Amino acid sequence: MEIVGFIAACLTTAAFLPQVYKTWKTKDVSSLSLPMLVMFFVGICLWLIYGVYKESPSMICANAITIVSAIMLIYFKLKYQKQ
Template identity: 70%
Template sequence: MPQVYKTWKTKDVSALSLPMLLMFFVGVFTWLIYGFLKNSPSIIFANSITIVSAFLLIYFKIVHTKR
C-alpha cells in the first residue's frame, strides 16, 4: 500500500518495471485461485488486497509512463 500511495501522489513510475509487475500480478492471481480452491479465507483476503495493489501499480505504470 505505501508504494501505491507514493506512486499515486508523485506520479513517478520510473522505478517500476512493467514485466515484473505483470509477473507479480500473475503469481498473486494464482494464489487467489488457490485460496478459493482450498476455501481458505485468510489466503483469499490477503491476496485480494495484494491483487488490487498490483493492479493499481500496473495501471499507474501504463498511464503515467512518458512516451
C-alpha cells in the same frame, strides 16, 4: 493456524500499500518494472485461486486486496510512464 495466515496476510498486504500510495502521489513510475508487475499480478491471481481451492480465508482476503494494489500500479505505470 489460520490466525498465523491472517497475520502474515495483513503484513504482506500492508507492506505493498506504501508503494501504491507513493506512486499515486508522485506519479513517478520510473522505478517500476512493467514485466515484474505483470508477473506479480499473475502470481497473485494464482495464489487467490489456490486460496479458494484450499478454502483459506486469509489467503483469499490478502490476495484479493493485493490484486487491487497490483492493478493500480500497472495502471499508474501505463498512464504515467514517459514516452
